[in-house]
Amino acid sequence: MSSKQPDATPTGRQHWLPASAGHALRLIVIAACIAIALLALRAWQAAKASPLQPWHTLAAEEPSAADILRGDWQAYIAGETALFARVRAELDAAMTPEDAHPLNRYTAGSLSAPDRFRRDWNRSFVLETRGAPRGVAVLVHGLTDAPYSMLRLATLYNAAGYIAIVPRMPGHGTVPGALVRAERSQWQAAVAVAMDEARRHADGRLPVHLVGYSNGGALALLHEVERLRRGQRVDADHLILLSPMIKVSAFARYAGLAGLPALLPRYARSAWSEVLPEYNPFKYNSFPVHAARESYLVTAALQDGLAALAADGRLSGLPPILAFQSVVDDTVDASAVDRLLFDKLATNRNELVLFDVNRNRLLQPLQVPATTAWADALLHGPAHAHAATMVGTTSLDDPAAVARTRPAGGGAVAMQPLGIDYPADVFSLSHIALPFAEDDALYGHIPREGHPLQLGAIALRGERNTLVVPQASLERLSYNPFHDYMAARITKLLAADRVSTASGEGMPGH
Numbered sequence: 160m161s162s163k164q165p166d167a168t169p170t171g172r173q174h175w176l177p178a179s180a181g182h183a184l185r186l187i188v189i190a191a192c193i194a195i196a197l198l199a200l201r202a203w204q205a206a207k208a209s210p211l212q213p214w215h216t217l218a219a220e221e222p223s224a225a226d227i228l229r230g231d232w233q234a235y236i237a238g239e240t241a242l243f244a245r246v247r248a249e250l251d252a253a254m255t256p257e258d259a260h261p262l263n264r265y266t267a268g269s270l271s272a273p274d275r276f277r278r279d280w281n282r283s284f285v286l287e288t289r290g291a292p293r294g295v296a297v298l299v300h301g302l303t304d305a306p307y308s309m310l311r312l313a314t315l316y317n318a319a320g321y322i323a324i325v326p327r328m329p330g331h332g333t334v335p336g337a338l339v340r341a342e343r344s345q346w347q348a349a350v351a352v353a354m355d356e357a358r359r360h361a362d363g364r365l366p367v368h369l370v371g372y373s374n375g376g377a378l379a380l381l382h383e384v385e386r387l388r389r390g391q392r393v394d395a396d397h398l399i400l401l402s403p404m405i406k407v408s409a410f411a412r413y414a415g416l417a418g419l420p421a422l423l424p425r426y427a428r429s430a431w432s433e434v435l436p437e438y439n440p441f442k443y444n445s446f447p448v449h450a451a452r453e454s455y456l457v458t459a460a461l462q463d464g465l466a467a468l469a470a471d472g473r474l475s476g477l478p479p480i481l482a483f484q485s486v487v488d489d490t491v492d493a494s495a496v497d498r499l500l501f502d503k504l505a506t507n508r509n510e511l512v513l514f515d516v517n518r519n520r521l522l523q524p525l526q527v528p529a530t531t532a533w534a535d536a537l538l539h540g541p542a543h544a545h546a547a548t549m550v551g552t553t554s555l556d557d558p559a560a561v562a563r564t565r566p567a568g569g570g571a572v573a574m575q576p577l578g579i580d581y582p583a584d585v586f587s588l589s590h591i592a593l594p595f596a597e598d599d600a601l602y603g604h605i606p607r608e609g610h611p612l613q614l615g616a617i618a619l620r621g622e623r624n625t626l627v628v629p630q631a632s633l634e635r636l637s638y639n640p641f642h643d644y645m646a647a648r649i650t651k652l653l654a655a656d657r658v659s660t661a662s663g664e665g666m667p668g669h
Contacts, residue, residue, distance in 0.1 A: 303450070376400040484496050496511065509567075510548060546565065
């Protein structure tokens with residue numbers, strides 16, 4: 160049988176194409192038809208959805224990465240101050256009386272207005288020391304978040320004598336519409352400017368810690384990875400990562416395609432994966448697909464950089480890493496923190512601390528075993544070059560929490576009782592819980608006087624689809640029951656820094 164088929168042309172002549180080429184052409188046509196159908200469906204969904212609000216359509220454009228890098232920390236703060244004033248004026252001009260709501264963060268005097276707090280924690284801030292500083296810490300918040308998420312840890316560092324620098328990432332803290340245009344290069348530039356300011360304070364004499372949460376964790380690690388790739392030394396002495404965004408879902412990789420119909424004004428809603436009421440004073444609830452795409456680009460650049468340094472044998476140049484991660488995480492790939500980061504690190508100065516699920520007799524049968532198998536193997540499987548700690552329970556009938564640590568290279572597992580129980584009404588931690596203590600004024604569950612809106616204390620029972628806010632978002636754990644343990648681990652590092660500085664050994668990043 161012939162492997163060729165005729166191809167009629169307008170002249171009546173026939174050309175012959177290989178069967179494989181014809182098959183490939185058919186696949187391309189089918190793929191194109193599927194793509195067009197999906198885009199049409201996306202456009203139809205956008206046209207049917209509720210209209211966008213002023214805080215979704217306001218651009219709130221910020222300086223480019225190049226402009227940010229041309230300035231310093233003081234210039235960044237000055238630009239931020241002007242930005243907030245401009246956005247507030249434009250938002251006030253665009254909002255109508257119908258936009259006012261007692262839970263709208265953009266409504267003056269509402270329960271979720273940022274001015275209900277001691278200060279507007281949407282903005283960059285610095286906590287100075289009263290006496291001579293013992294070190295400097297830069298703390299980077301996550302995607303859709305604000306500097307508020309780093310407040311508790313910044314306070315911890317400051318109490319230990321560290322200057323705490325908390326930059327606001329471009330596109331954050333103002334209106335969700337700002338994330339439609341924000342780019343990862345701007346985030347990286349903001350981290351670089353903050354680290355320049357940290358180095359200025361440290362002056363080569365003081366330890367510098369770089370702390371990152373979620374997307375901020377990826378940005379913090381990427382900052383040091385790219386310095387090594389450029390032939391520079393790292394500028395942090397320790398990396399502290401919370402729920403680091405090492406790998407995200409496949410949707411984020413192709414999220415930009417979902418927003419293509421938004422090129423036509425009628426389908427602007429398709430630029431958003433979620434449009435929700437903005438009831439959180441220091442975090443966006445609405446989420447544009449562009450932001451998902453940019454976060455993917457951060458993780459892609461990070462993975463490429465780690466692979467390149469591993470191939471060159473230069474990963475040992477990274478600072479020691481202490482990371483905290485919930486075993487289950489609906490935002491990032493939790494196991495990737497071990498597979499794509501810690502398993503690549505060749506030295507034994509690194510530790511991954513995991514917060515386990517609640518394994519009591521009632522809750523464990525309700526959970527999917529496959530989601531925790533990877534973490535169980537860290538304590539009981541082949542040895543790793545990094546230390547691993549699991550925080551959780553060891554018995555179906557005993558709620559007492561313990562920290563079990565397996566040293567780098569294997570060996571006996573040490574057990575440390577924490578003196579607290581795993582909360583009976585909590586089946587796991589969440590991606591968003593780690594930075595916040597139980598008494599956090601916004602996300603904690605222990606009541607705080609003078610704060611009318613404490614999201615972590617809301618425990619709802621009732622019928623579905625009756626609230627103006629998503630019920631699922633209020634059910635997600637927003638605080639870390641083991642925050643004191645995490646804080647103690649970080650404090651132990653700070654004590655070690657003081658010993659190194661006092662002994663004149665110097666810090667490895669300087």
